[in-house]
Amino acid sequence: MSNWWRRLNSTWGALVLFTGLAALFYLPLLLGLRTFPDGDFTHHFLPFSLFQQQEWLAGRFLPMWNPFTYGGHPFLADVQAAVFYPLGDLLLLLTLPFTGAGTRLYFLQVEAVIHVALAGFFMFLFVRDLSGHRRGGLVAGVLFAFSGYLTGYPPLQLAILRTAIWLPLILWLLIRAFSEPHRWRWWTGAILAYATALLAGHPQTFLHLSYAVGAWILLLFLTQRRKDAKVRILGTFAFCTLPFALSAVQWLPSWEFTQSSVRAAVDYAFVSGGFPIRDTWQMVFPDILTQFSPLYVSAVGLVLAVVALWQVAGGAPRRSPVPSPQSPVPILLFTLTALLLSFGGNAFLYPIFYRFAPGWDLFRGQERAAFLVVFGLSVLAGIGAVALTRLSSRGRRGVAIGAILSIICGAGIVYAFLQGNGQTAVDNATFAQIAGISLIFAAATAALLWQPGWSRRRTALLVALAFANLLWAGFDTNLNAFGPARKTILSPEMAALQAAVDARNDANLGLPGRVYNEFRVYEDYGMRLGVEDVWGSSPLRSARYARLFDNFPLDRLWQLTGVEHVLTWRRELFGPSELLAEFPQATDTTFLHRLPDPFPRAWVVSQIHVADDDEAVALLADSAFDLRSTVILAPEESNLPAGTEIPLGPPGVANIQLQRPAPNHLHVDVSSAHGGLLVVSEVWFPGWRIENVTCNGCDLGDAPLRANLTFLGVFLSPGQTTFDLVYRPESVRLGLSISVVSAVILLGVLYWWRGRR
Template identity: 35%
Template sequence: PWSRLDWLSLLLFAGLVALFYWRILTPNLADRQSFPPGDFAHQFWAFATFEVRELSAGRLPLWNPYTFAGAPFWADVQSAVFYPFSLLTILLSAPWGFSLFALELEAIAHFWLAATFMYLFVRRITASRAAALIAALTFTFSGYLTGYPSQQLAVLEANVWLPLILFFLHRAYGGGNAAQAQSPPLPHSPTPYSSLIFAGTAWGLTLLAGHPQSALIVAYLSSAYLIFLHLTAAKALRPTEYATRTIPRLAYSVLRTIPSLLLFLLTGLALTAIQFIPAVEYTLLSVRAAGTYDNMAGGFPLLDLIQIVLPGQVSHYSPLYVGVVGLLLALWVIFSRPNRQVIFWAVVAAVTLLITFGGNTFFYSPLYLTTPGFSIFRGQERWAFATAFSLSVLAGYGFRQLTTHRASVNNYQLTNRRASVTNYQLLITNYQYPIPNTQGARRYQSLTSLTAYLLNLALLLLFLAFYGLNDSGWRPENPFFNLLSGATLLTILLFLAWLLWKFQPHLPGPLFTGLAALLICFDLFTVNWQTNLYPEQPEWHSRMPAAVAAIKQDAAQTPDEPFRVYNEFRLYDNYGVPFALEDLWGASPLRPARYDQFLAPPMPIERTWELLNVKYVITWRQELYLPSTIIYEEPAPDGMTYVHRLQTVGPRAWLVHQAQVAEDATILRTLAYPTFDRWHIVLLEA
């Protein structure tokens, strides 16, 4: 049953998350840092500012005039207009004004949610608070969750709901509490529909978070787990019958899960229809409506696999890293008499790991050809979320098995000590004490042996890195320099883990759990805590660029004249959204496909400016194709930035008296002709 220890665990998660991000949360401005420049500020904060302005004005944020010369906002899935925690952030920050720091707090709060939900799920399936604590820490501070998703807020906010979904699915098939969860209900008994509805609601929140690929990954994992629970429940009821069943009968059993599966999935879709339906329609009209294999097959290079044990050696992010203790426990439990749950999560970890490599292995090709979603979403490395999640669950199972073997090891050692005196004492010992579980003790010793073996390999790697660095020169840019650092940390962590396993039989249970949790935090904090820190305060990211200030000052001379800006890669793409300047570009990946064709050759750039009411051009060019006046200039890292005001500005709209019908394939080419009378003739699609 739930107790004070569980509440203390949730409180511990809050403290650890705050400690992990102390450089962002500290009130000392001299120490305060922020998330790095990138999508967090340029995409998600920019979109949030527009939503705040519209809602504050009493308007629904339907249309965004500041990107792509005007584009749907509500229908852009990454706007996440209805995501409850985004709305809560806007509401709570209202007295002080919405800021980038408020959005950072929203992101950090989701790490606490990730830990809490993982704790609930693993506590339920293992009936162990200690195992749940280990799994939650491993998942929350893993290289995946603290890496790329921290920049891509929608990915983070979509991912954290998976363990809560699985918690409700397991409750639907596993009874009312953690103890009963070990015995699945009869497959013919009434399914607890309320739990399936709660799971569907959590999946709806995943959809509302604004990252369809993450929602699809969550849906696939959840559906597979639901089917697995149904099959294991049926096998527990009729083991003999199921052992002799043929494949068609097994398929029939899978089909029987469809009602529960539909209830789960349709609940989420129904709750999010107000955002999901417009998003689907807009996506089908965007450049992301279709893709090719070459565009979608991106994934980790095979070399990234070494970052499972040596983080930071190949790239800035180490999404496959779950820590030394987590990896040891996961590997150990897989090969030491695994149960069905362990086998399921081991298979998930292996399959999703192969998917993360994308087109770098052939495994992705059949998925691209046959499986929904793989041909429309790029970046297959995002499946590392499922790999890290599975390894974290396995780490929890490993820790539960480790603590379960504790009595076996103690009995084994106690009996051996007494047996070493005399044969007579051996007989007394066998009579007075339980017969030792030597198999459990051997499995425990196998973990110690595995750790010792890996420790020897780490020492060898440390020696080779030191030799290579010493031979090629002690320079920071030397690749052996970083390898030596990684090998040193790996050796220290493996040695500490070996000591922990070695002395576990002599440590009280709570102390052993605390030391294991401390080692996990030391490992993951050391590797990941500075991954997404930037030595500037949040206000630095949200300050108005000088070029924007110059445009606003110049445009104030003619306040009633509408205009747009053409930013030629000098400012970040979404700059117009927070500073209310209408631009021809934007950062959202959902760019209207027809608009994208309009901007592409053969349309001359000067014709684009005329037709789209461009008055200002931000560029590196000192001279333009049309007469202009430079109103501002500043040095940039890659040259100069100039702000031009065009001498002739096309109108926002105009009246024509002639119409011509043109084929869809030629209409843009006709519009691009220098002799076409664009001010008096309108082209209509045939």
């Protein structure tokens, strides 16, 4: 009992420690004195969080559709929204009444800090068991949590941070599951952790994590005793399948969305970017080449990683050709592989993975494999911290001297080939300071190694030294000069635009006209202001809709999307406009225009032209093509060959009224003497449904057509017609059903297994 209590106390003590260290590292954020700098965190993830909060407060807990970006966007299916991510949802639920943008920004930053603390704690659990000592877990946890990677751009790209932290927890739970295969709580924990990583919202990091987990499972199978092999196989099968079933409610809609998005087809040139080879120097000297140093785990960490490798070089020969999981060899091979992959097309390995390894041809930014590099280096350092006591005094002094000489020689090489040639991002004085401080930390680590023996006090000093090293390197990397309240003050342009749109909130058939923001304010501003824009910043968007922004005439784009207000750098537009306001900037001026005769958000046409997508783009761009009289349908929508012309009846006037009771819901009321085809300037996706139809003997069908390349189309009969357009994808219903049934089955199996025992 006493051993169990000491272990539990040790575990909770580590959680408190990492929470405290994370709070210290991000103290200015937690005190509300600073914020993360402008970027994806403030301009993408904050609007996402605000929109989800507004939907929850309205009682809509499955926010399907976001009308405020890209002319309409499938919010739930956008994986970065992470609608079902448990930790983010829990914090949102606890802070739901706080609706201010500044407060929401503060709590979102708190979420990032919590994730950094959990990253350290999860790594502690993993390396403590792997190395057999608490010292290794503490060192590895500090290095991983506060590495140049996890404190660099992942906090700003919150989805990366949310996903990455689960790797050490999954590996730890798998160690326990393979060593005690009949205890299904370990398998269940691993299943839930893996499912949570999938729900966290960054598929590329999840891919990296999955390859690491797969390699770990293979190593465990190769090194475990054959006893209970069937149970391990069953547990592994459950681990590989149930997380995808539990998270089907997210990935099924996301997969459906991806198939019609701009990421459905990408080439090697797009995805093969990675670190330049020279960026490897930032493993030793942070910030000398770029703002972020994602490969940096401190001078202390590098010295300890060398100790782990020294142990291998001087150890007894292995009896088995397969190294054990506790050996540094698999981690070293893993780290080197990840480092080579992080270079992308600049090294030989990524082209092989691109061609033969599933998933590696889908994502750009191969430098994000730095996540696995710092993970591997942190584990090696943790193993090295434990191996210290097994090294001879001569060996420890050799490592100490080697560490100091390596920093000195490295500084000389960098100066000779990079700094002296002006190829770094810092001046000579700054480089000398960075090299000098790195040398001080290496020398301090060497001093700890030099003395014989070891003690708890020296362990504490080692952990503190590693944290201090990383605090020096990364403390101010992501700190902006303002607190949340000031950061979220609306710019004059945004305030004026919101007032202009609100003044005409039902002027376009009952809806406001859309806005064309020509990069004058951040792209996702509409989600905060409730303004419907044609732009957005999500990396996923409809591929067909994106074609309207590729060498496409702006006036035709504005007509197709129902734009009424334009925020631009242009004082004069190429058509009639009313200049509402102008805002001088440091280098240019922003102008707010209103179009006096905006195109309607919906209209009825009397003729159909059947064309494929390429011809549709050309016709829509041609000012001679009359949008008000003719609509373009794809051959698969009309069941007719391209080039077919279909008259629907004589042209006539239609009275149209639109209402938006909810973001995913449009109520349509049309009165047309001759009928025709109604075009609605809302972006088409699979999942739009026609419901609650009221008309005389008409059949509108179950779903709208894809009209004018990427918008909604509904056939109308003569007379009065009312109906609802509702975005409710079948993939969400199916995914939710699979997730619920899987959860029930998992709970049932656990209950049965517990009763059986």
